[in-house]
Amino acid sequence: MLFVGNRELVVPGKLLADGDYFAGEGTFIEDGKVFSSVVGLTEIREKNVSVISLQGRYIPRRGDRVIGIVTDTHPYGWTLDLNSPYTGNLMASELAGRKVDVFREDISKLLKTGDAVLAEVKEVDERWRVQLSVGERGLGKIREGRLVEISPAKVPRVIGRKGSMLKILQETTGCRLEVGLNGRILIRGKDPAKVNEVVEAILLIEREAHLSGLTDRIKARLEGKK
Amino acid sequence: MEAGKPEKLIVNGRRLDGRRPDELRPLRIKAGVLKRADGSAYIELGKNKILAAVYGPKEMHPRHLQQSDVAVLRCRYNMAPFSVEERKRPGPDRRSMEISKVIREALEPVLFLHLYPRAVIDVFIEILQADAGTRTAGITAASVALADAGIPMRDLVTGVSAGKVDGTVVLDLMKEEDQWGEADMPIAVMPRKKRITLLQMDGNFTPEEFRQALDLAFKGIDLIYEAQKEALREKYLPSLQEEKGEEK
Numbered sequence: 001m002l003f004v005g006n007r008e009l010v011v012p013g014k015l016l017a018d019g020d021y022f023a024g025e026g027t028f029i030e031d032g033k034v035f036s037s038v039v040g041l042t043e044i045r046e047k048n049v050s051v052i053s054l055q056g057r058y059i060p061r062r063g064d065r066v067i068g069i070v071t072d073t074h075p076y077g078w079t080l081d082l083n084s085p086y087t088g089n090l091m092a093s094e095l096a097g098r099k100v101d102v103f104r105e106d107i108s109k110l111l112k113t114g115d116a117v118l119a120e121v122k123e124v125d126e127r128w129r130v131q132l133s134v135g136e137r138g139l140g141k142i143r144e145g146r147l148v149e150i151s152p153a154k155v156p157r158v159i160g161r162k163g164s165m166l167k168i169l170q171e172t173t174g175c176r177l178e179v180g181l182n183g184r185i186l187i188r189g190k191d192p193a194k195v196n197e198v199v200e201a202i203l204l205i206e207r208e209a210h211l212s213g214l215t216d217r218i219k220a221r222l223e224g225k226k
Numbered sequence: 227m228e229a230g231k232p233e234k235l236i237v238n239g240r241r242l243d244g245r246r247p248d249e250l251r252p253l254r255i256k257a258g259v260l261k262r263a264d265g266s267a268y269i270e271l272g273k274n275k276i277l278a279a280v281y282g283p284k285e286m287h288p289r290h291l292q293q294s295d296v297a298v299l300r301c302r303y304n305m306a307p308f309s310v311e312e313r314k315r316p317g318p319d320r321r322s323m324e325i326s327k328v329i330r331e332a333l334e335p336v337l338f339l340h341l342y343p344r345a346v347i348d349v350f351i352e353i354l355q356a357d358a359g360t361r362t363a364g365i366t367a368a369s370v371a372l373a374d375a376g377i378p379m380r381d382l383v384t385g386v387s388a389g390k391v392d393g394t395v396v397l398d399l400m401k402e403e404d405q406w407g408e409a410d411m412p413i414a415v416m417p418r419k420k421r422i423t424l425l426q427m428d429g430n431f432t433p434e435e436f437r438q439a440l441d442l443a444f445k446g447i448d449l450i451y452e453a454q455k456e457a458l459r460e461k462y463l464p465s466l467q468e469e470k471g472e473e474k
Contacts, residue, residue, distance in 0.1 A: 037380065
């Protein structure tokens with residue numbers, strides 16, 4: 001039996017479902033019943049009950065695309081800040097795409113402290129040590145572009161439903177965006193004015209993430225400036 | 227010592243501020259008042275004014291304090307120098323350190339700390355104005371702030387005090403009653419399952435009075451619990467409308 005509707009605002013400890021239901025993200029099971037563990041909106045998909053949190057830090061998960069910033073170099077690679085309680089680890093061989101003899105090569109030439117890297121979370125172990133990978137196309141050291149940081153909980157709003165918001169941001173300005181799920185967004189474009197517009201738009205999305213008709217307003221705003 | 231003590235604390239079944247024995251002081255809770263904190267809450271309970279802020283989960287420094295399997299919860303209860311009539315010397319003292327510890331122990335059972343091993347969650351409770359019952363009001367505010375920070379919790383924690391003045395069992399003592407009354411019992415509860423996470427007592431109750439006080443406290447907690455949930459909903463209600471609107 002369900003006790004809430006879909007997309008309903010719930011608070012921690014709220015009874016969501018009893019009986020044959022699966023407890024998804026943002027929920028927990030006690031005495032066979034499903035409760036909410038965070039403030040957020042319910043999402044019910046058949047027998048799956050989960051709560052989408054409206055706040056919170058980024059927690060790394062396998063397969064997530066993130067933007068990390070190098071904080072330290074260690075003998076075999078780098079430690080990256082992920083805007084999260086947990087830091088990421090990138091191996092030198094992973095970045096170089098080949099075996100690296102750390103005794104002969106100076107890996108600090110590849111990345112320096114403060115450099116930004118677009119990466120994918122390769123593995124998260126039970127102690128929350130995060131391994132990053134840059135194998136896929138387009139991943140790796142970020143050489144150009146503007147980086148914006150927003151609250152990780154608001155990233156889905158920047159992407160929009162099935163990428164609708166992202167599409168508007170890219171098509172109306174001609175800029176290319178790389179969205180890190182950890183709340184960092186990279187904007188690449190030839191025209192600095194256009195890049196500024198996107199930055200403004202993203203900050204507006206973050207500020208007004210809770211207001212309605214956001215996609216349309218962003219669209220009007222960006223098209224008006226054409 | 228007895229200077230300023232009113233002759234009677236309860237006259238015709240009414241307390242000094244006009245409340246009945248089972249009434250709470252006026253209560254107001256607001257979630258998300260600090261921009262730079264991950265979560266925050268402000269509470270006013272009568273003349274109490276308390277601010278709670280939560281930071282985290284974040285990486286724990288120094289590293290030797292990290293727990294490899296769970297997150298660490300740190301609490302700091304602090305009274306502002308101007309929070310009481312006679313200036314309080316700033317900084318931690320014996321009393322505030324003890325209160326910080328019992329508050330931490332009152333909040334720990336609701337948190338899923340095993341979700342964030344090696345991390346730390348910091349809770350700061352600042353008493354801006356004190357009028358008895360600050361530790362329980364602090365717990366109430368801190369749990370709203372934790373929920374506001376998006377930290378997974380089993381339930382909120384709600385605190386209230388019960389006590390005895392002029393031989394009558396009363397709810398939510400104010401300063402005069404705390405000072406001149408016969409007993410003061412702060413209590414914190416996880417309301418959903420009615421599990422007690424903090425229970426202290428100062429003064430004397432008969433077993434019968436203790437039970438009465440406990441019943442009274444639970445009644446008060448129900449009311450405060452609703453206010454806590456309302457405060458959280460209030461902060462996010464606009465976002466609910468937006469999500470509904472976007473669906474079309």
